[in-house]
Amino acid sequence: MKRVRLIEVAHARSGDKGNACNIGVIARKPEYYPVLVEQVTAERVKEHFTGICFGQVRRYELPNLNSLNFVLEECLDGGGTVSLRADPQGKTYSTALLRMEIDID
Amino acid sequence: MxxxxxxxxxxxxxxxxxxxxxxxxxxxxxxxxxxxxxxxxxxxxxxxxxxxxxxxxxxxxxxxxxxxxxxxxxxxxxxxxxxxxxxxxxxxxxxxxxxxxxxxxxxxxxxDDILGRLDGMDLHNLDTGAPLSEIRGRIRSANAYxxxxxxxxxxxxxxxxxxxxxxxxxxxxxxxxxxxxxxxxxxxxxxxxxxxxxxxxxxxxxxxxxxxxxxxxxxxxxxxxxxxxxxxxxxxxxxxxxxxxxxxxxxxxxxxxxxxxxxxxxxxxxxxxxxxxxxxxxxxxxxxxxxxxxxxxxxxxxDSYKVSISYSYGYKATGWVAYAWPDAYRKAQAGDRILRERLERLGLQFEAVHSEYLGAGACHGIAAAEPLQELAAQLPEVVLRFGVRAQERQPVERFAKEIAPLVLNGPPAVTGLGSGRPKVEEVIAYWPTLIPKSEVKAEVVL
Structure with a gap:
C-alpha cells in the first residue's frame, strides 16, 4: 500500500452550471478506475470541499471512459455572474480535487 | 462524411x-x-x-x-x-x-425570446422551485434553448x-x-x-x-x-x-x-x-x-425547453492589493481585518463580503491549507482580493473608496493600486426554468 495524491493516478476537468460545479475525474490507466470507484466517494469529495461546497455532492460512474463525474451543488457563491470569488466558475476545482490522497497497491 | x-x-x-x-x-x-x-x-x-x-x-x-x-x-x-x-x-x-x-x-x-410572453405563465425555478413572481419586476431577458x-x-x-x-x-x-x-x-x-x-x-x-x-x-x-x-x-x-x-x-x-x-x-x-x-x-x-x-x-x-431568465440581482465590486515579503500572508490577513472593521464602523450592510489570498490558497480553499502552513512564512508576496455584494448600489460605492487608503494606513510593503478604485458592477443573475415546447415557436427568417 502506498498513499498518493489523486493527481498521480487521475486527471480532471471542471466547469460550472449555475451555482453548481461538475468535476470529471479520469483514471490515467484503466487499472486505476476501480480504485477511484472504491475510494473517491461522494462523501469524501463533500468533506474535501468543506468550506467551498455547501450542497449535495452526487457521483456518476462512466466505466466506458474510466471516469467519474461529480456534481457539487451550491459551491460557487451564487454562480458565474454573482460570485465574488477569483474562480467564479470553479475552473480550478479539478486540481483541488486531485489533491485528495488515496491508497494504491 | x-x-x-x-x-x-x-x-x-x-x-x-x-x-x-x-x-x-x-x-x-x-x-x-x-x-x-x-x-x-x-x-x-x-x-x-x-x-x-x-x-x-x-x-x-x-x-x-x-x-x-x-x-x-x-x-x-x-x-x-x-x-x-x-x-x-x-x-x-x-x-x-x-x-x-x-x-x-x-x-x-x-x-427563443419569450420575454414578452411571461405574464400568465406558471414558471418555477428548476433548482429551487421558487415561483417566477419572486423576481418578476427585475427580469431583463428570457430565452428558451x-x-x-x-x-x-x-x-x-x-x-x-x-x-x-x-x-x-x-x-x-x-x-x-x-x-x-x-x-x-x-x-x-x-x-x-x-x-x-x-x-x-x-x-x-x-x-x-x-x-x-x-x-x-x-x-x-x-x-x-x-x-x-x-x-x-x-x-x-x-x-x-x-x-x-x-x-x-x-x-x-x-x-x-x-x-x-x-x-x-x-x-x-x-x-x-x-x-x-x-x-x-x-x-x-x-x-x-x-x-x-x-x-x-x-x-x-x-416535452419542454430549458429557459434562462436573467434578472437584476444587485451590485458588486472587487479590489486587490499585494503585500510583499516578509510576512506577506500575515500582512494580507491584517489588511483583511482592517477592511472588515472599516466597513463595520461605517455601518455598511452587505449580502456578502468575501476575501481571499491570491498566491496563498485562493483557488483551492481549505484543500490547500496544509501546504500553505508550510509555505506561508516564505511567500514572496500575497494578493489580498476583497469584494462585496449588496442589493443596493450605495454601500458598494462606499466600499469602493476603502481599499486605496490601505496603502498608506495599513501594513507595510504594499502595492497594486495602479488600476485605481474598484469598479461598481451591476450583477445580472440567472433563473433557470422549463416551459412546454408548445409555448415556443421557432421561426427561420431568410
Whole structure:
C-alpha cells in the first residue's frame, strides 16, 4: 500500500452550471478506475470541499471512459455572474480535487 | 462524411481561429459558439443602452473579413452570435455582404425570446422551485434553448450563414448533420451521436490540447493551437481531429476531459432534440491527432425547453492589493481585518463580503491549507482580493473608496493600486426554468 495524491493516478476537468460545479475525474490507466470507484466517494469529495461546497455532492460512474463525474451543488457563491470569488466558475476545482490522497497497491 | 469545424468556444475566444479553420484545410461547416450565461448578461447591458445592439459584434467583424473566402470555398457558417438580437445581427451581416457586392443567403432563427410572453405563465425555478413572481419586476431577458431543427430548416432553404439566438450549444453542429444526413426527429441514437460530437467541439481548443491536464507540458505549440474538426459519418460514428500542421494534441485524454466538461448525469444529458447517454460511447486513438467516437445511444426528447431568465440581482465590486515579503500572508490577513472593521464602523450592510489570498490558497480553499502552513512564512508576496455584494448600489460605492487608503494606513510593503478604485458592477443573475415546447415557436427568417 502506498498513499498518493489523486493527481498521480487521475486527471480532471471542471466547469460550472449555475451555482453548481461538475468535476470529471479520469483514471490515467484503466487499472486505476476501480480504485477511484472504491475510494473517491461522494462523501469524501463533500468533506474535501468543506468550506467551498455547501450542497449535495452526487457521483456518476462512466466505466466506458474510466471516469467519474461529480456534481457539487451550491459551491460557487451564487454562480458565474454573482460570485465574488477569483474562480467564479470553479475552473480550478479539478486540481483541488486531485489533491485528495488515496491508497494504491 | 462531413467536416464540421468549431472556431469559437466562447465570446472572447481567439479572433483568428475562424479564419484559420477556413484557410488551413478543407471544411464544410464552421460553427461558432458565442453565448454563455455571462455573455448574455453583457449583451443585455449593451442592448439596454442601444436597442440596435445585443448581438456579438465580433462575429460581424469576423464575417466581414472572411466573407469572400466563405463564398469561394462554399463553407457554411452556423453561429449563435445573434444573442438577444438575431435579426439585428442578420441585418449587419447582410449589410457587410452588400458592401462587398456578394450575394449571400443569411438566415436568422428567432422565437427563443419569450420575454414578452411571461405574464400568465406558471414558471418555477428548476433548482429551487421558487415561483417566477419572486423576481418578476427585475427580469431583463428570457430565452428558451432551441434545438437543431430550425438550423436544419435554414440550411435546407439554402442559407449559407445561419444566425441563432439562444440554442443548445451542441445544436450548432447537430443542425448541419440532420440537414446533410436526413436524420429523423426520432432517430434518437443518431441525434445523440450528433450531440456528443457537438459537445466535443463546442468549447473550441479545449478538446485539442488546451486546458488539458494529461501531459500538459509536452503538448506542442499551444501558441498555434489548432481548433477542432469533427469528421461526421451518416451512421453516427465520428472522428475528432484538427488541421495538419497546427499546434495542440487530440488524444483520448483530451477528448475525454472535454466530454466530461459541464455535464450532470452522464446517462441523461438532456437537449431539446434528444437525451444522450455519455456512458455508451467508446473512444479510440486512430492515429496522430485523430480520436474516434462510436456507440452513442440516445433517448427521446422531453416535452419542454430549458429557459434562462436573467434578472437584476444587485451590485458588486472587487479590489486587490499585494503585500510583499516578509510576512506577506500575515500582512494580507491584517489588511483583511482592517477592511472588515472599516466597513463595520461605517455601518455598511452587505449580502456578502468575501476575501481571499491570491498566491496563498485562493483557488483551492481549505484543500490547500496544509501546504500553505508550510509555505506561508516564505511567500514572496500575497494578493489580498476583497469584494462585496449588496442589493443596493450605495454601500458598494462606499466600499469602493476603502481599499486605496490601505496603502498608506495599513501594513507595510504594499502595492497594486495602479488600476485605481474598484469598479461598481451591476450583477445580472440567472433563473433557470422549463416551459412546454408548445409555448415556443421557432421561426427561420431568410
Amino acid at each position: 462531413i467536416r464540421i469545424a468549431n472556431g469559437q468556444g466562447f465570446w472572447g475566444d481567439s479572433i483568428d481561429a475562424p479564419a484559420e479553420q477556413v484557410r488551413k484545410g478543407p471544411i464544410d461547416y464552421l460553427t461558432l459558439d458565442y453565448l454563455a450565461e455571462v455573455t448574455m448578461s453583457i449583451l443585455q447591458k449593451q442592448m439596454s443602452r442601444d436597442p440596435q445592439a445585443g448581438y456579438a459584434r465580433d462575429f460581424v467583424e469576423m464575417i466581414d473579413g472572411l466573407l469572400p473566402e466563405l463564398v469561394r470555398r462554399g463553407v457554411r457558417v452556423v453561429a449563435n452570435a445573434g444573442g438577444l438580437n438575431p435579426l439585428g445581427c442578420r441585418e449587419a451581416v447582410l449589410a457587410s455582404a452588400n458592401r462587398q457586392g456578394l450575394d449571400v443567403r443569411v438566415a436568422a432563427v428567432t422565437g 432551441l434545438g437543431a431543427f430550425p438550423i436544419k430548416e435554414a440550411l435546407g432553404r439554402g442559407a449559407q450563414i445561419v444566425i441563432t439566438g439562444r440554442c443548445a450549444d451542441a445544436a450548432l453542429a447537430l443542425g448541419p448533420m440532420i440537414h446533410e444526413f436526413r436524420w429523423g426527429a426520432t432517430d434518437w441514437d443518431l441525434l445523440a451521436a450528433g450531440i456528443v460530437g457537438g459537445h466535443a467541439i463546442e468549447c473550441g481548443a479545449q478538446v485539442t490540447g488546451g486546458n488539458c491536464q494529461m501531459d500538459w507540458e509536452t503538448i506542442p505549440d499551444l501558441a498555434g493551437i489548432g481548433y477542432p474538426i469533427l469528421e461526421m459519418e451518416a451512421d453516427g460514428s465520428m472522428v475528432v481531429t484538427k488541421h495538419t500542421g497546427t499546434g495542440g494534441r487530440v488524444s483520448v485524454a483530451s477528448v475525454t476531459e472535454q466530454l466530461l466538461y459541464e455535464i450532470g448525469n452522464p446517462r441523461a444529458y438532456l437537449t431539446p432534440d434528444c437525451g444522450a447517454d455519455f456512458t455508451s460511447v467508446r473512444l479510440r486513438q486512430e492515429g496522430p491527432d485523430r480520436v474516434s467516437i462510436r456507440g452513442a445511444r440516445g433517448a427521446p426528447a422531453t
